[in-house]
Amino acid sequence: MALIVPQIVYEQIRKHGEETYPYECCGVLLGEFDEASDKAVKAVVACGNTRIDSPQNRYHISPSELVRIQRQAMLAGQDIVGFYHSHPDHPAQWSATDLAEAHWTGCSYLITSVEKGRAALTHSFLLQGQEESKSFEDEVLKLTA
Amino acid sequence: MPIKVLIPTPLRPYAGKKSVIEVTAQTVGEALNDLVVQHPDLRKHLFSEEGKLRSFVNVYLNDEDIRYLNKDATPVKETDSISIVPSVAGGR
Numbered sequence: 416m417a418l419i420v421p422q423i424v425y426e427q428i429r430k431h432g433e434e435t436y437p438y439e440c441c442g443v444l445l446g447e448f449d450e451a452s453d454k455a456v457k458a459v460v461a462c463g464n465t466r467i468d469s470p471q472n473r474y475h476i477s478p479s480e481l482v483r484i485q486r487q488a489m490l491a492g493q494d495i496v497g498f499y500h501s502h503p504d505h506p507a508q509w510s511a512t513d514l515a516e517a518h519w520t521g522c523s524y525l526i527t528s529v530e531k532g533r534a535a536l537t538h539s540f541l542l543q544g545q546e547e548s549k550s551f552e553d554e555v556l557k558l559t560a
Numbered sequence: 561m562p563i564k565v566l567i568p569t570p571l572r573p574y575a576g577k578k579s580v581i582e583v584t585a586q587t588v589g590e591a592l593n594d595l596v597v598q599h600p601d602l603r604k605h606l607f608s609e610e611g612k613l614r615s616f617v618n619v620y621l622n623d624e625d626i627r628y629l630n631k632d633a634t635p636v637k638e639t640d641s642i643s644i645v646p647s648v649a650g651g652r
Contacts, residue, residue, distance in 0.1 A: 439651055448569075466651070473651035478618040478625065481645040485566060489579055494569050498648050505652040518616045518646035520570045546605070546614075 417555040418444075418497065418523045418539045419455045425558055429534035431461050432501030432527045438470035443481070444497035444523060445488045454496040454523055460484050473512070474500045497523030497539075504529070507536040509551045517542050523554055561586070563636050565595055566643045574601035588621055589632030591642055606644070616647045 507528035585591035
């Protein structure tokens with residue numbers, strides 16, 4: 416299983432993290448699931464972080480924004496295949512908060528570490544299991560031209 | 561009347577792999593009930609044991625959160641669509 420991301424989209428995600436530094440950025444990955452359970456990202460939608468009380472270490476995407484994105488994606492024949500966010504001055508590793516607040520099983524959660532304003536590592540994690548037994552698994556991130 | 565319910569990707573394995581399911585209802589509550597009657601495996605992913613919507617599950621009628629409408633009693637019409645979206649949040 417892998418998350419396949421075009422290089423241009425990958426750069427877009429990392430740039431978003433730099434733009435919102437020292438706050439967390441967030442957005443939605445749109446694309447397709449294939450037979451092998453790989454996910455091919457076709458586009459991303461940058462979202463606002465509604466956690467204005469603590470944007471340096473929390474993110475939240477407005478459900479109304481998600482509803483609109485989900486509807487438009489389905490009309491375009493695409494699906495929400497995952498999400499991305501940044502960790503300002505913190506490793507590109509999922510946190511206990513990330514796991515507790517992740518509910519889209521089967522989807523990818525992409526995290527970019529932004530160190531002193533510059534995007535550093537980006538890693539992808541697959542949310543697995545059911546709500547009561549969910550876990551993140553490291554996921555291969557494949558970049559394409 | 562028939563009304564469409566949009567199913568998010570994580571719930572499709574419990575909904576016959578469908579992205580849209582047509583239900584028959586006069587209210588949002590009836591629509592959700594018909595949905596879980598058609599696809600019983602969805603029930604525990606949408607509702608707590610007490611039968612309330614799980615805290616991280618958002619239900620929208622068109623562009624409005626049903627919590628700010630009349631909740632389950634919100635009337636629906638044929639041109640409406642119901643969207644289910646689990647919440648997305650986290651942070652370091």
